[in-house]
Amino acid sequence: MCGIAGIMYKNTDQDLRTGQFLIDMLDGCQHRGPDSTGFALYGDAKPGQLRVRFFIGEGDEATAAVQRIQSSLAEQNAEVVEDEVIGNNYRATVNFDGDLRQFSYRMEHVAKVISIGSSLEIVKDIGSAHQVDDRYHVSSFHGTHGIGHVRLATESDVKPEASHPFWATGFADVAIVHNGQITNYWKMRRRLEQRDFEFSTDNDSELVAVYLADKLSQGVSLKEALRSSIDDLDGTFSFLVSTRDEIGYAKDRLAAKPMIMFENDDLISIASEEVSLNRLFPGQALNTKEPPPGTYNTWSRSI
Amino acid sequence: MVTIDLAELSVRDGNELIRKHGAAGEDVEVTNPDARHHIGVGLISPITVKIRGSAGYFCAGLTDQAHFKVDNNVGWGLGDNMYAGSVVVSGNAGAIAGVAIRGAELIVRGNVGSRAGQVMKAGTLCCAGNANFMAGYMMYGGRIIILGDSGERLGEDMTGGEIFVGGSIQDLGADAEVTDIAADEIESVREFLDRYKISFKGSFQKVVNAGKKLRYDTSEQQRRSIPFFSFSGDSSYWNPKIQEDIHIKSHIGRYRIRGYGGARSLPHLADLAFKRDLSGAGHDDDVVSQVEMHTEIGGKNGANPLKLSMPVMIAPMSYGALSRSTKEAIGIASSLSRIAENTGEGGMSDAQRDAADQLIFQCLGGRLGWNIHDMLRADGLEIYISQGAKPGLGGQLMAKKVTPELAAIRGIPAGIDLRSPSRHPDILGADDLVIKIEEFREATGYRLPVSVKLGAGRVRDDIKIAAKDGFDFIELDGMQGSTGAGSAEVIDYVGIPTLAAIIEAEEALAEIGRRQDVEIVLMGGMRDGADAVKGLCLGADAIAFGTSVLIAGGCIACMQCHVGQCVTGIATQDPEHEKRYQASVEAQNIHRFLESVRWQIAAITQGLGYADVRDLSREDLVAVTPEAAAITGLPYAPEYRENRVPQAVKVN
Structure with missing residues (x-):
């Protein structure tokens, strides 16, 4: 129930203001989802290091959550390199070389995990793109790619943890944003749960993230995972996925949710509405394209 | 030429200016459109509007006469429901370009997205580039010209109209076929392209409806039906109802379509009783004037509310399912009783508009009879998502009732078994x-x-969405609602009973803290003032009556509404049958019924100790069956079964 946006600069290692670009794109389609806004952003990865983010709430609740998280990180042999409390998030860089999936499930029982990855950081909260930026300094994020989402909360509450992007819990650096509704959610979720996957929300979009991460962990390519998602997921969907090096989309067979893209030699940009793409090229006429129903594609950085 | 800069103005203010200049006959240039939605919506003047950039959703939607030019791209729903006039888009268009157009000429010089021309009725949609999938989906008439390639399922379930394709056709949709082109048709297409200076040298393929799905092979025959009162009996397993269903299916070889309401016994408002014995209520001759019943609906967000003399309105029923005379009679009765009438699907007739002081105009997926002019003369607009008798399904109107006149209003071919989207x-x-x-x-x-x-289906979720989306009020229709034609199994077995629906709706609103600012009109099998008061007690703000209004006007409950030869002249379009219905007489009958409802609401409200219907609450009710207690959470009190409600009717 929402608007989505994604951008990737394909062949540059320049320091690009991806955070600001996504803010602009989401500001353009904020009317599709005024309740909450979120971003999946990618920084440089350092070997053996993870970036972790948690929701910790406010006040005493936050203080207690930080203590729980810090002691639990120590128990998991995750050595904190640096950390900070920002907004209602606890954010840290840790040295960790164990099993990421078990680590994230354990941390999930301690506090609400937003994302864990070697380069991924998800920033999401209630409010508009600019409000979330004010709180979390999204505009200071640089990088080659990222995805974002504005949410209209209909069937569940306006809560930070119900907003997008969703991290594929247990799988580093995989995030999705989704516009639509997965109607075989419970069936697919039970299948994954029988194979010991854990879900941290009842939001159907989280399923998309876990589904893709499961495929990737089996060695399937992102493109192939997107192809099979069109067969396996039922409902209306236009979603974007990002990993450390790739960005991709899939669209249901009935093309029930909007998606429009613009690509040139330098970049690929995808959004729910053209207004978001225009924000990247103010005043220019863009030859945009609507992806056909039942299609998918991926792009990767060439650097 | 006047310039309107959308960098300075909201679209809402911009549109008001466009309409103002339109009325004065001045052309308009819109700068900095920034792909925003609704640019030009509602314009009904023959001016030219130049949009200097890209427009968003519904550009030029709900317009008549105007000519639009867009320099770049447009989003979804280009020219939605446009009557006369034109739009020329220099770039690409998103999905459903030309949705439901009724005569306009739309030209997209680039590509068009999915489902171009869905449910269009007349006019031309021309795409100089490629068309994405399902172009011409469920189109009823008019012409689509695609100079490039067309995607999958071209012409899916089209009923009428023509699609000309200059490039390749990926594949054809259900009930579409390629056919020969007449020379004059090609000439007409060429003339169109020349007029818009589009150069195209290639040849065309023409796609039309193949005619395999327009009508059911066999229609239900009119029969001497068993009366509803034994029809609904559950005396034995192979009861006469089951036998009749089987006889009919053995004749037609598919599911049975019938009219009227569900025949299954379901928990309903009758399973609730008032906590007080009301047999003595209503002795006061002046009870109607002593109880405050005036109700305003729909004004919470600043719109002009419907002003009802009591918390009652007429449920949506279409001109089509019902005869013109019936809609006229209901309209007159609604005015006499100072409540609101509703067009139902299929458009607004002048007779109906003239008869009803307050009229809600209903918009359905097929956009049959939907148009800007009738919107502007309506007193309320209603987006139909589904109805209680057949939630999730579109309406059915059998061929016998799809007369040329009715087809013209709806913009569809006459004589088809109309299955609305x-x-x-x-x-x-x-x-x-x-x-x-x-x-x-x-x-x-x-x-x-x-x-x-x-x-009523997924009531809890649907109500939350409706509240979130900012509707001015919600009409909630339970499973006991009737229909002019629906498949028998769906009528009886699909849906949520009215009683359960209002409870779920109230709980949903409470969960999101919106109970105080969302108004609900409850309907679905409402029979009298006692049902109405119970609905109000459970939280509804008003109650809508449908079937009972038809019965008041002479319906004999034969369940043959779908056949089109209604002996009372109600559910027919046949002038010979309609003759039997005297609108002026039946209007008085319906009015008297509505006044009996008014009296009963007043008498019960007063009997419960209140002077205002807004004081009614669920504390006034008990459940007299275990099922109703489970559904409502009201105390189970079978000893109240004998509690009577006042039935005396006194009408001037």
Whole structure:
């Protein structure tokens, strides 16, 4: 129930203001989802290091959550390199070389995990793109790619943890944003749960993230995972996925949710509405394209 | 030429200016459109509007006579429901370009997205580039010209009209076929292209409806039906109802279609009783004037509310399912009783508009009879999502009732078994719905309340979405609602009973803390003032009556509404049958029934100790069956079964 946006600069290692670009794109389609806004952003990865983010709430609740998280990180042999409390998030860089999936499930029982990855950081909260930026300094994020989402909360509450992007819990650096509704959610979720996957929300979009991460962990390519998602997921969907090096989309067979893209030699940009793409090229006429129903594609950085 | 800069103005203010200049006959240039939605919506003047950039959803939607030029691209729903006039888009168009157009000429010089021309009725949609999948989906008439290639399922379930393709056709949709082209048709296409200076040298293929799905092979025959009262009996397993169903299916070889309401016994408002014995209520001759019943609906967000003399309105029933005379009689009765009438599907007739002081105009997925002019003369707009008798399904109107006149209003071919689409082309989620509501408000200057009609299905979720999307009120229709034609199993077995629906709706609103600012009109098998009061006690703000109004006007409950030869002249379009219905007489009968409802609401409210219907609450009720207690959470009190409600009717 929402608007989505994604951008990737394909062949540059320049320091690009991806955070600001996504803010602009989401500001353009904020009317599709005024309740909450979120971003999946990618920084440089350092070997053996993870970036972790948690929701910790406010006040005493936050203080207690930080203590729980810090002691639990120590128990998991995750050595904190640096950390900070920002907004209602606890954010840290840790040295960790164990099993990421078990680590994230354990941390999930301690506090609400937003994302864990070697380069991924998800920033999401209630409010508009600019409000979330004010709180979390999204505009200071640089990088080659990222995805974002504005949410209209209909069937569940306006809560930070119900907003997008969703991290594929247990799988580093995989995030999705989704516009639509997965109607075989419970069936697919039970299948994954029988194979010991854990879900941290009842939001159907989280399923998309876990589904893709499961495929990737089996060695399937992102493109192939997107192809099979069109067969396996039922409902209306236009979603974007990002990993450390790739960005991709899939669209249901009935093309029930909007998606429009613009690509040139330098970049690929995808959004729910053209207004978001225009924000990247103010005043220019863009030859945009609507992806056909039942299609998918991926792009990767060439650097 | 006047310039309107959307960098300085909101679309709402911009549209008001466009309409103002339109009325004065001045052309308009719109700068900095920034792909925003609803630009030009509601314009009905023959001016030219130049949009210097890209436009968003519903560009030029709900317009008549105007000519639009767009320099770049447009979003979804280009020219939605446009009557005369034209739009020329220099770039690409998103999905459902030309949705439901009724005569306009739309030219997209680039590509068009999915489902171009969905449910269009007349006019031409021309795409100089390629068309994405399902172009011409469910189109009823008019012409689509695609100079490039067409995607999958071209002409899916088209009923009428023609599609000309200059490039390749990926594949054809259900019930579409390639046919020969006449020389004059090619000439007409060439003339069109020349007029818009589009150069195309290639040849065309023409796609039309193949005619395999327009009519059921066999129709239900009119028969001497068993009366409803034994029809609904559950005396034995192979009862006469089951036998009749089987006889009919053995004749037609498919599911049975019938009219009227469900025959299954379901928990209903009758399973509740008032906590007080009301047999003595209503002795006061003046009870009607002593109880405050005036109700305003739909004004919470600033629109002009419907002003009802009591918390009652007429449920949506179409001219089509019902005869013109019947709609006229109901309209007159609604005016006499100072409540609101509703067009149902299929458009607004002058007779109906003249008869009803307050009239809600209903918009369905097929956009049959939907248009800007009738929107502007309505008192409320209603987006139909589904109905209680057959939630999730579209309407059915059998061929016998699809007369040339009715077909013309709806913009469809005459004489087909009309199966209306069950979905809206442009409402595929709550986010789309927000944009659609905004389009209606833009088109009518934010003057009219915009409501949603929901058949009871996933009530809890649907109500939350409706509240979130900002409708001015919600019409909630339970399973006991009737229909002019529906498949028998669906009528009896699909849906949520009215009693359960209002409970779920109230709980949903409580969960999101919106109970105080969302108004609900409850309907679905409402029979009298006692049902109405119970509905109000459970939280409804008003109650709508449908079937009982038909019965008041002479319906004999034969369940043959679908056949089109209604012996009482109600559910027919045949002038010979309609003759039997005297609108002026039946209007008085319906009015008297409505006044009996008024009296009963007043008498019961007073009997319960209140002077205002807004004081009614669930504390006034008990459940007299275990099922009703389980559904409502009211105390189970079978000892109240004998409690009577006042039945004396006193009408001037």
